[in-house]
Amino acid sequence: MLENLGSWRRTHTCGELNINNLNEEVILMGWVQKRRDHGGVIFVDLRDREGITQVVFNPEYNENAHKKAEELRTEYVIAVKGVVSKRPEGTENPKLKTGEIEVMVSELKILNTSKVLPFTLDEYSNVGEDIRLKYRYLDLRRRPLQRNLILRHNLVRTIREFLYKKGFLDIETPFLTKSTPEGARDYLVPSRVNPGKFYALPQSPQMFKQLLMISGFDKYFQIVKCFRDEDLRADRQPEFTQLDMEMSFIDREDLMDLIEEMFVEIFDKVLGLKIERPFPRMSYTEAMEKYGHDAPDTRFEMFLKTINNLVDGCGFKVFADAVKDGGVVKAINAKGGAKFSRKEIDELTDFVCSLGAKGLAYIKINEDGLQSPIIKFLGEDVTNSIVKEMNGEVGDIIFFGAGDEKTVNLYMSKLRLLLGKKLGLIDENKYSFTWVTDFPLLEWDEEEKRYVAMHHPFTSPVDEDIPLFDTDPGKIRAKAYDLVLNGSEIGGGSIRIHRSDVQEKMFSVLGLTEEEREYKFGFFIEALRYGTPPHGGIAFGIDRIASIFAKAESIRDVIAFPKTQKATDLMCDAPSFVDEKQLKELFIKVDLPEDYYKD
Template sequence: MENMKRTATCGSLRASDDGKSIILNGWVHRNRDHGGIHFINMRDRYGETQIVVDEDAPAELSELAGSLKFEYCIAIEGIVRKRPDTMVNPDMPTGEIEVSVKKIEILNTCLTLPFMIEDETDSNETARLKYRYLDLRSGGMQSRIILRNKVTWAIRDYLQKDDFLEIETPTLIKSTPEGARDFLVPSRLHAGKFFALPQSPQLYKQLLMVSGFDKYFQVARCYRDEDARGDRQLEFTQIDMEMSFVSKDDIFAVTEGMMSHVFKESLGVDLPATFERIAYDDAMNLYGSDKPDLRFGLAFQDFASFVPGSDFSVFKSVLESKGTIKALVVPGAAADYSRKKISDLEETAKTYGAKGLAWMKVTADGLDGGISKFFAEQAKAITDGLNANEGDLILIMAADWKTACTSLGAVRSRLGKDLKLIDESQYKFVWIIDFPLFEYNEEEKSWEPAHHMFSMPQQRFIETMESDPGAVKGDLYDLVLNGYELASGSIRVHDPELQQRIFNIVGFPREIAEERFGFLLESFRYGAPPHGGIAAGVDRLVMIMAGKSSIKEVIPFPKNSAGMSPMDDSPARVEGDQLQDLHLQVVMPPEEK
């Protein structure tokens, strides 16, 4: 190998290199024998180059070339030469040249592949994760991991120039409730005690504000013991930021500038200087989601005003019980949506708690089908009021406010995909603001924080917070991109007494709060500054930028949907002496004994 170290990469050679003697190192991607001439595509992470063993090459070299299989790791020495004009490959950056091979050295052979390594593979997920080191050689995976690197580099570049400090926080911390289960790490030195892996650096970045580091960020690893899904993993990475002496407008400005820099540097895409803002209540009322995809329209309209003049008792009873009735007009969809297709939409709505989905179609003569007979006399008022035209489909949802919004929101999302209303080339950011600070848990009959317990209530609600928790709006916000929650943050509580009032509302008496969060509360008593921050998911951001629907496509070594790694077979059992050192005993569930 000493004399066969690469002098060029497989993606670097161009017509200007004609006549150069070079050495390439990489993998065999293709090998074709055309009547004694061997055309071999050689690949590394920089690209692909065609190398040629000519028919007048020595027999030993020709025989060696013929023995090369897929994914053999090789080194070659040769001369760069221009391809004839008729042989130029415009689809390859190196397509104007080829390399006439003078020497080949096999650095390592390769077993029969479990799947072909292509730019994008159709192999099943289990095989891809079991042989992830092979999957990562594919052009698609390599381009996405390279994109991930560009994104994190651009984040650091932007924030460093804005005087932020990148500061690491601990990964062995005290277990504190943050909405999901902690991963626990037993202590060998302190029997019966445990560290936890951080669900986020939340408490520590607030402590950094108390410490006087007014602009902090971290590309932070976080861990949550929860079920995996397409855009969620047990371990993930987030862009964590915290700032002192700021309002939410300051945080928005930094985040918007950072995102614009990231998209420009990584994709060459220009974003607007500022992003749209929508209040939580408006987002739910208009789109049925606190993370609306604004790449298409289909906003909800109120239908309640048409109910009193009808004899439709179902809708009237919903209004009597203080419920909500919303309509969704789908332009030009009447002809395409049969009763069966509408029934499919209804099943989507039922997934979110709806009991049904009412509908009508707009015809030249008025309204037809579904519940139209109950509204025949109001046909013109309805079509005028909803701005519905002939050929449109009207979908109507009646339920309590949250069920009506979320279930019709799920129908809207499905229609956006089914009717191909989404402009896939767009990146549509929107801030969702004015979230409720508290949410009521019907099962537990108690109040819970909507985001987390350290979010500041808006000033106008502080005096009445205990008497009417449900009305309190928090100084918290989400950044949404193309229907995904990309980032979440808030202005934090820095007054220990106000923090205790919030603890009391969500069922954390003073003694429990001191036990779990005492170190943070104590720090607030030493001149803690007003502060706030935000955290954005790196995995989700890169997934959206790469046009994928699963974060597994942008994480080098992800877990599968069962939270396991087929490649290294983790999680795995450990030896008894390891458990003994940690003062642990494993008790298996009855079904696994």
């Protein structure tokens, strides 16, 4: 028979009692993690979010409580009253904070029962993710996820406390705003009271935080939900949490210095680790040359190197043609990789081919000489020059990528990471920060035959590059910066354009007509004309930082109620069809094939 709490209130959590509490009468409440019957004495591991306490039902201590305990099953919700006792010698559990004590129960209340669970809540349970997400409320009872969310809480709390101390104001910005398609697709929200019109959910509070700077709130931050309708992977969600920041009257150095100070405090308070500053910096150009990626993993040294000068006009057609066609040939020396078998090299080849490569050439440096099917085409002189350039030694293997620069950088950067793992070069307990700076302001979109903003259209160009808007826009550098941690971009930002004339130049080079500018950004362009201060900011992915700290395989493991890779919520069954009446109120007609609804 189920009971109510009545006058009972918890005196302690299940994770705080210790030897100092001996002989105290306590009241604990939680879930039955395990129940064990040892010769008439029943032991229960009682669990709440703070930990586990062993509670004991001994018929010689209290017969009524013992008899009621015979009804207990896994995940029943109970309350117990009893006295803290020292565990018998030899039965202590050093893995538990409460492992030296147990509670001898004098009274038991069964507050609720539980059905048999669809999966066990054991920390090492290998249940599939789809089942875990369907029963997320049960999955969240598991210790690993509770630890992750507590860590995330501590991360957010530390950020807030740091920024409050620095004089930042926490200001909310709208969720229902105007669609300004740039980059990812917007999520659209129909307006019932304005038929045919739609709001968009913000991909970022970008324009609003700049408007706050125009309004005189010179230090703003917000930990906010953002939305992007894009294809998902392990580190992406349709709705994600962002630390958004903006400051007036600053330059890059001011902001970067503040962020480094913030992360020193985060690591100290959240992880208990000391990190050194200043953080290393590298230019975008250096990152792409040495790592093939603008978010380099600097925990290990294995660098890409462009060798166009060595293979230009050589006898190996693949290399020679890549250079001739304006592409690149890049090499990477996998130190100690000559031990790779033919099968392993074939697997590496399949891996890069899945990313756009047409093959994976290599040169092995063995005790008895060089081994490679391409040496006969390269010739002895070119081969030896390459080995020398790549500091090749006995036991190494040099891999090559050839083709257009974008594709080569893509698969060679991924190959570098895979080689680092295979060769045991990545210290999983190391945290390596890098600032990447001096990004190009623009990049050429081959499909649309126009320039697009590499970051967003409000990023300021480097001052001395402003004249290039009229002569060579592709060479303009941006006052942009990304902060990279262990090969993941955890934050990015820039100094913003604060002059309306420069903003107009930016819109022009992006190919926006007067009508498009007015329709998409008219209110913002107008605001820039009313005394806009120099300002800049940055945004950080809270989910991504938390997942790195928790060493989680996916950001879904640090989000309470995440979506799947198909942007669905298996627990709530969302998205879902809505009633025809709702659609009519919104003046929306859904036109789908008849057989669509059969799925």
